[in-house]
Amino acid sequence: MVRNSLGRWIPETFNGKALIPYRDPFALQPQGMRASRPLTRVNPGASKVLGSLREAIEASGLRDGMCISTHHSLRNGDVLLGQLVREIDALGIRGITIASSSIHPVHAELIPYIEKGVVAGFECGVNGPIGEQISRGLLKCPVVVRTHGGRARALVAGQVPVDVAFIAAPACDEYGNLSGSSGPAACGSLGYAQVDAEHARVVVAVTDNLQPYPVTPVSIPQTLVDYVVCVPTLGDPKKIVSTTTRITTDPVGLQIAQYAARVIEVSGLLRAGFSFQTGSGGISLAVANHVRTLMRHNKIKGSFGCGGITGYFVDMLEEGLFQTLFDVQCFDLKAVESIGRNLNHVEISADMYANPFNAGAVVNRLDAVILGATEIDTRFNVNVNTESNGYLLHNTGGHSDTAAGAKLAIIVAPTMRGRLPIIRDELTTITTPGDTVDVVVTERGIAVNERHADLKRELLRCNLPVKDIGQIQEEITQITGQPRPLEFTDEVVGLIEYRDGSIIDVVRRVAD
Amino acid sequence: MVRNSLGRWIPETFNGKALIPYRDPFALQPQGMRASRPLTRVNPGASKVLGSLREAIEASGLRDGMCISTHHSLRNGDVLLGQLVREIDALGIRGITIASSSIHPVHAELIPYIEKGVVAGFECGVNGPIGEQISRGLLKCPVVVRTHGGRARALVAGQVPVDVAFIAAPACDEYGNLSGSSGPAACGSLGYAQVDAEHARVVVAVTDNLQPYPVTPVSIPQTLVDYVVCVPTLGDPKKIVSTTTRITTDPVGLQIAQYAARVIEVSGLLRAGFSFQTGSGGISLAVANHVRTLMRHNKIKGSFGCGGITGYFVDMLEEGLFQTLFDVQCFDLKAVESIGRNLNHVEISADMYANPFNAGAVVNRLDAVILGATEIDTRFNVNVNTESNGYLLHNTGGHSDTAAGAKLAIIVAPTMRGRLPIIRDELTTITTPGDTVDVVVTERGIAVNERHADLKRELLRCNLPVKDIGQIQEEITQITGQPRPLEFTDEVVGLIEYRDGSIIDVVRRVAD
Known part of the structure; x- marks a missing residue:
C-alpha cells in the first residue's frame, strides 16, 4: 500500500x-502509441x-x-x-x-x-444494485470506475x-x-x-x-x-431518455442556483464566446435558466454548450445564445430530435469530449461547469461515487473531466441530505480532486478555493455570502451533529481511477 | 524481375x-494492425x-x-x-x-x-511536368503512384x-x-x-x-x-475549384454518353436504390444527364452518388434523385456550398471512400461508375497514368477503386485521340485490371467483358451496337494505322501500385 x-x-x-x-491533475504524461484495430478486408458483394x-x-x-x-x-x-x-x-x-x-x-x-x-x-463504473452488492461483499467482482474521458483514454491508450x-x-x-x-x-x-x-x-x-x-x-x-x-x-x-427534464421548484435548490449564476456573472467569464456545461438535474437547469436570462439581457453570444445535452441547451442554441452544441450524449428527446437535423448541434466522441491524452479535448475549452456532489471535504475534494452509507452507487461521468478542464468548476449542493452533512472532514471516496474544483455553492453560502483570491474578493464586493468552507461545515454540523464514521474492512473491491489512469481512491468493502 | x-x-x-x-483484384489479405499515432497530452490553457x-x-x-x-x-x-x-x-x-x-x-x-x-x-502520383521529367530521365526521383483508396490503405496500414x-x-x-x-x-x-x-x-x-x-x-x-x-x-x-463543369457539346462525346446511359438502363441496375459515380468530364456529365432524365421519368429514387462531387450531383440530390451524396472531394463551387449546409451531403474520408483494407468502403456499394481512359487493351485493361508518348502525366484517382467496387464499371472514350487509337494490343501502362472493367463504350460501338454474357445478350436485344473489342480496335486501326511502338530503357522510374499494395505495372524511362 x-x-x-x-x-x-x-x-x-x-x-x-x-x-x-x-x-x-495534469502532470502524468502518456507513453507510446494510440491503440488500434486489426486491418481487415471486406470485398464487394460480401x-x-x-x-x-x-x-x-x-x-x-x-x-x-x-x-x-x-x-x-x-x-x-x-x-x-x-x-x-x-x-x-x-x-x-x-x-x-x-x-x-x-x-x-x-x-x-x-x-x-x-x-x-x-x-x-x-x-467501468456501475450505477445501482451491482455496485451496492459489491461494496457489501455480497458479490465478488472487481470494478474499475472511470470518468467518461478516462474510459476513452483507457481504450485509446490500449489500457x-x-x-x-x-x-x-x-x-x-x-x-x-x-x-x-x-x-x-x-x-x-x-x-x-x-x-x-x-x-x-x-x-x-x-x-x-x-x-x-x-x-x-x-x-x-x-x-x-x-x-x-x-x-x-x-x-x-x-x-x-426522459421526455422532460425540469428546473427545480425546491426553494433551497433555487437559492443555490441563484448564487451559482451570480458566481458565473461575477467571474467575468460571461462574455462573448462563453462556454458552459450543466447536467440535467433540477438545480443545474435552474442555473442554466439564470445564465440564459443574463446572456439575453447582456446580448452575449456564447461559443458552445457541451456534455450531456438537454432540450434546455437546444433552446439556447436555437435562440442564438450558443454558436454550437458539442454533444456526447443526449439527455432528453428534444436533444435527440435536434441532433439529427441541426448542423450546429455536433455529435462528438467521448475522446473529443474529455480524453486527457489527445491533442486537446472539448472540456479544456469550458469556461464554466455546474457539477453535483454526494460529499465535499474542506480541501474541495468531491465524492460522487459512493453515498454516505459507503455503497458504490454512482458512476463518475464527466465530473472529474469537466472540473479539470473548465476555468470555473462550480459544485452546487444543498448542505444536508437526509440529515447528513454534505461537507465532511474526510470523504467516503474521493472522485474529483480539490485542485480542480473552484467554488462550492450551498444555500448557506459560497466557498471559494483559496487559489481564487480575486474571485473571492469580487464576490464579497458584490455582497454575495462568501464563507470559508470550514465555516459552512461548522454551521451544518451544529444542526446534523458529526456523522458516525463508517466502518470498512481492508478488502478493496473497486478502484476509482482518475481520468489520467492513476488511482485517486479505492472502494473498500463495508463492514457488516 | x-x-x-x-x-x-x-x-x-x-x-x-x-x-x-x-x-x-480481391485476394490479397491484409496483415497486422491499423497504424496509429503517438499518444499526446494538451492541458487546458495550452x-x-x-x-x-x-x-x-x-x-x-x-x-x-x-x-x-x-x-x-x-x-x-x-x-x-x-x-x-x-x-x-x-x-x-x-x-x-x-x-x-x-x-x-x-x-x-x-x-x-x-x-x-x-x-x-x-x-504519391503526380500530374503534369514532374512526372513528365521523371519519365524522360531528366529528374531522379522515385514515384509510387497510388489510387485514392490505395493511398488511404498505405497510410492506414502503415506502409x-x-x-x-x-x-x-x-x-x-x-x-x-x-x-x-x-x-x-x-x-x-x-x-x-x-x-x-x-x-x-x-x-x-x-x-x-x-x-x-x-x-x-x-x-x-x-x-x-x-x-x-x-x-x-x-x-x-x-x-x-472550377466554377462550372459542363456537359460536352462534342457530337462524338454525346453519342458515347447516350450509349453509356443505355447500357446502365439495360443492365437492370437503374432501379430504386441506384448508386452512381461519374467524374467531372464533359462525357461523364452527359451520361449523368441522361441517367437523371431516366430516373425522373421512371420515378426512381437512388440511394447515393459518390466520389468527387459536382453541382450536377448536388442538383440530383436536391431533386430527390439521390438520398445521400458521399463526398471525398468537391469538384466545383456548388458542391462546396452544398456540403456545408446539407446534412444529406456527407463528407467522407478517402478510407471510407475506397480503402480496400477496412470493413467495406463506399465504392463496394456502387452500382455503376463512368470512367475514362488514355488507352484500353483487348483484355479490358485500362491505362490512365501515361499518355501514348510514354510520359507519366496523370494520377490514378479513384479509377481502379471504383472499377473494383462497382457492379458495372463503364469506360467511356472516343476511339481516337490526336489520330492515335485508344484500343491497343499492349498498353503503355496498366492502371486498372480488365478483371474489374465491365463495358467499354466508344462512339463506334459497345464492348462487353466476356464475364457478362447476359448483359451482352440484353444489349443486343435492345439493338445497341455491341461489338467485340477486337473488332472495334480493327476498325480504328484501319483509320489510324498501327501506332509506332514506344521505346523505353530498362530503368524503372516509378511504380503503379494497385489499390491493395501489389504492383500492377512500372513506369520506365522513355528512350531518347
Missing part, C-alpha cells in the same frame, strides 16, 4: 495489475448481416476471459447487455470482463451471471483492450453505417460508442431498425463495423 | 523496398498556435529523410506545398519524401528542390508512415478544429486529409482563415491537430 498525494491508501496491484497512485446475437458472438471469436463492451446511451432502457450476457452464458463462455461506458440499475439482471462466473469484472464491442444502433444499414438519431430506440449522440468502434478488435452493430443503405447522419461508419445483427428491440424507449 | 499476372515485368525491389507483384510555417516545421521535429504530406483538395490552386518545400530547404533539411494525396502541375515549382536533393521521392502532415485548412480555430466549407480557400470536403490526421506522427493545420472557437462543421477535430499556423493565403481560389 502507498499513499497517493491526497492521502488515500492505494494497493500496489488490483486484479493482477500494477497501479499508479494519483499525484496531480454480407455483414448475421442471423442472431448468438451467431455474432460466435463470429466475433469471443472466448473465455475476453472483454466486451456496450454503450450506455440507452441508459436504464438498455436491454442489449442483458441479452448478450445470457447468450454468452448459453454458449458456455466464462470469465468475461465488461468494459461498457456505464452500467445502470436495469443491469441488476447480470447479478446471477456474476455469481455464476460468466461475468468476472467490470472495467483496456476491448475484444468485441456490441454497439446498440437505433438505425443501421446492412453495411453497418449507424446512427443514433432515428428509430424506436433513438438516443441521439453515440459519442461513447465511437471510441469502441475505433479501438475494439471486432465491432458488432446490433439494431432493431435496419434501414436501406445508406443510413445518415453517420454516427459510426461502415468501415469500422464487422457484423450487423437484428434484434426485436434494443430497449424501452420510455426509459432511454 | 518477375512477371505479374497481367504479364508485366516487376522488379523485386524499388527504392530499397520489396515489391509484391499484382495477382488479382496554445497550439505557432507564428510561422518555419516554426511549425521546427516544432514538428522534421529531419533529413522524413516524410511529409499535404492534401490536394485545393488542386492546381495549392500554394502550401511549394511554401513548405522552400521553408524546408531554408532550414537545410534534405531527402524529404512527399506523400501528398496528389501532385498537380502547379507543383512544377518543386523541380529545383528535387534537383537540389531537398525532395527525394514521391509516395507509408507520414512524419508530419501539413493540412491546408480553409477554416480553422486556434484549437485546430478545421473545416473545408468556408473561407477564401474553401474547397469543401477534406476527405483525403482526414486519413493523414488519423495516421501522421504530427499534424499541423495551416490556415489563412483563423476563426473563433469552435469552427464547424468539423472536418478534422481538435483532438488530432498538434499545431495551428496562419499563412497569408492557402491558394488561388479561382484554381481551387
